[in-house]
Amino acid sequence: MSKLATWARLKSPWVLHFNSGACNGCDIEVVALLTPRFDVERFGIKLEPSPRHADVLLTTGAVTKQCAERLKRIYDQMPEPKFVVAIGACACSGGVFKGNYTVAGGVDKVIPVNAYIPGCPPKPEAIIDGVVKLLNSLKAPKTEAKVNDSK
């Protein structure tokens, strides 16, 4: 039964995209994922409008002061099991904006992150690769347990 659940989870990762202070570069690449060239619907990935529907939170951009609370709230609204992917240098660590007066840094300062995709912005292929790597890490039950612990 749990095997079936894992299978379903791997085949149907619905994502929510949140920009916490990005330059749009990563965001347009996330949107480009939906379009014919990359079409992530192949993997069952759907961009959902509401955090309640989502399994994976794709975050882009350095976390600004204004957005930090919002990011946390959205993360809290998502039902378990949930995963966070940080896309781009800014989301991974703050990138070029690190140390600015309204920038808190990477997404992992606010919520736990399960996968990092470096790049500025990463190619859409790299984002697919990142999501696939995240999903593969869920396959092994050990890793899953570890991921859940880290929350």
Place this chain on the structure above:
Amino acid sequence: MLDFLLIFRVLVFPGFTFILFFTLFCDWVERKIEARMQNRVGPAVAGPAGILQPLADFIKLLTKEEIIPRDAKKNIFRIAPIIAFSVMVFAICFLPIDGSSAISMSGFTGDLIFIMALVTVANFFLFMSGWASSNPYGGIGAARVLTQFLGYDIPLFLLALTPAFLAGSLTISAIAASQYLPFILLAPWGFVLFIIALQAELEKDPFDIPHAESEVVGGLETEYCGGKLAFLHLTRDVQIVLGAALVVELFLGGPYGPVFFGLPAFWYSLWFVLKVLAVVIVTEYVTCLFARLRIDQVLTANWRMLLPLSVLSLALTVAMATYVYPMVV
């Protein structure tokens, strides 16, 4: 023995299980064909050609955490999606799928009206589920469902009367059975209008305002997650199947078609499935053609265009049924 057959018919074929899997299959066809029309691939990795995608989505949602918002009206929030779903499935059970409906001989005079009423009830429960979530987006989405549904219910019903007049009966099985020549050929205008009204009923483009993401986020589903969301999605998919099935029964000759060998029930089911898929593809095609209209434009389109046209269509059909049809048959 009879009881066993009845249980089998209700629960397995052509009852609940069949409808459930057929619905998921239709969902896959819909997504795949939409993707193709948009020059994409669509679901591809879950099962062969992604055919198990809707099932994966469904199972995944069932295994997710259930969150009930603090402000929600909890009981209604919990049960409304499931009631909506079961009412929809119940309605389908009255359609002759393999030549007779799920519960044999359950068709009665006027079941067309009964099914339409059931759909209305189901939509009302959808509205309730959105309203109960106490989320403004959910509320707006739910209100839009209701507004749109009530508006388009009338022309849809008027248009459903077209084949009823042609067949001289309000019983679906009788209407389907009387189509030696499918009514789409006898009353093409009725078919076209019915598809338009259906498009609005099923909340698909250009009438998908209750699902307009850029305006109302997730509409009435906004606050739902986990199993309840799974049922809401399923309700919508069943509704699409039901709508397509209605078109099949009313205009495309129902499940009836040539029987080559063996059991007629098998062939009838096959024809039914193929015809429903054809209608699903047609509605998806229309969806891809248009932009979403504004809510006021949708309502105007209904009251100024569709309603008068459907009255006209009905009048034309009555005339046909009285003067032309007897000559054809």
Place this chain on the structure above:
Amino acid sequence: MQARLSDKVQIQPAYLGKATIHVDAGLNRDVVRILLENDGNVGISAITGLDMGEKIGVMYHMRTDGLIVTVRTEVPKENPQIASITDLIPGANFHEREVADLFGIVFQGHPNPARLVLPDDWPANLYPLRKDAKLEEVTANVENCASCSAQHEPVQLQPQSEGKLVNIVVGPQHPALLEPEKFQIKVDGETVNDVEPRIGYVHRGVEKASEQRTYLQDVYLVERICGICNSCHAACFVETVEKIMSVEVPARAKYIRTIILELNRLHSHLLLLGHAGLEIGYETLFQYMWRDREPIMDLTEMLTGNRVISSAMTVGGVRRDLSETDVPKIKTRLEALMKKMDFYQKLYDSEPSFRMRTRKVGVLSKEDALRLCVVGPVARASGVNMDVRKDDPYEAYGEIPFKVITRTEGDTFARLQVRLDEITESINIIDYAVDHLPSGPYRIKVPRVVTAGEAVNRVEAPRGELFYYVKSNGTAYPERVKVRTPTFANIPAFIKTAIGGSIADVPANFVSLDPCFSCTDR
């Protein structure tokens, strides 16, 4: 002007654009008024604050005849007060609020002096762009996000009734907005009564950060103000610095820059037109547009090494040459795109549901466009003939023939149509530039230390006029970098056109401005 205010103003011709007018703090209104009376097309490009030690300089950069006239005045730091000019030019509203936020200047008579870019809980007397601002504590505070979870904000959207008016809050997380911003929309039934934007969610303090980095690093920093029009930012900054240093870049570099800037415009316009499709529920259009945008991304990747952020510009030229083998690839892809444009034009002309959603929606009259000082395609769709590429040619635009697209309707449809036509123009520009690519070096060596001086510069970004002001103090670090982005100037137009319209038109109307908040907030 000299005649009317002879003893109180000092005019420095051909400095910072067309001219610079030095005035006393009390006279800024009069000068602006005189400028307005002289030329009906005067608009305000930006207001720059400048920390000058004891005093704070305030510069009003006004557009006249397509060129910039800077009105310069000073206020004491202790008591920074100056009269607002928002009543003279409504377009100055946001500019003044921004300067008030970042420099603490009080604009007397401003209709709504609320916070614009800084967070709500920002300490009261701390103005980040002043040189003496002590930001360490705040920065440390921000980085320690433990406090975030403790705070609970009201739910995402909460209609609160104020009598008949219903308050709808859109954002910060909303599918219609790719970026986090908040709009408070007051609705009376289905009619929009008032729109109160709250920007600043993406405010990353780039202007301050650029003062702490070298010019070399700043090129990459300003490029990341906006991922969509990244090379415009880089080009504008680089040109400004070159102006200060009086460096003339080689002709080949100018042409390559032009090609990259136009590729940037192509991808941005296609992106917007597709996104507009998504916003009005036309998913097929969105998918097709973005599919046809991919070749442009490939070209950018081929020429610069990255799909989105090109990092092609550098002070003194471009970082990479364009090889001969690339030329046929550019040509074939653009030709293919040109053919597709035909299809889209037909679609725009005939698709009924698309026209129903966009025509006569959010009409901005020419007068309002001028008063609100909107820029770019938004202004051009309202019949204002302004395009920095023509008015104040930079790079190779002076040598390349192209048309400025204008329309008169001023509605959403016109705004989208202008962009559609500009795509065709852009393709022609690239075609021409590739054919006439001069030979020679593509880059010259420039020193890292920039001579003291200041300059303003403008670039026509995909969204409109992009404005940079850079002041150098003779070191490797700039003294002040001011960025005025097109969306910042265009948001007032959205407020203006949304009011009185239907709430259901808001997304379509909004997206037709091509909003970019990472630009707006910096």
Place this chain on the structure above:
Amino acid sequence: MSKKKSRVSPMIKEVFAHIFMKPATCKYPFVKAEVPEGFRGKQVFDINLCASCGLCSRDCPAKAIEMVEVEGKRRPLFHLDQCIFCYQCAESCPRNAIKSSMFFELASTDKSNLVVKPEPSHQEKSGA
């Protein structure tokens, strides 16, 4: 509008035609993605060329390069999670010790993997 208008939306034909057209989707990740020449991907650092000058670190706009001790000399360590892949470092390097590679699949579930360490054998450790 003086333009000649066709009454029928071209979408009707286009959408229908697409049912029978091959989708524009690339096969990634089942087929490797083609990356054009000169793509700015993961850094390749040649320690044999490095002069330990630290210019790369000084010019890095994102401060992604940390100078670390390797066998007694200061060498650059690239933090990929901060790197913005601008390759200013390569430009600043007087000895051309830093080059870009076509490798872009850098994603990792563990942040500590996201570094390019300077190693004597100049076999960079994969972040993937």
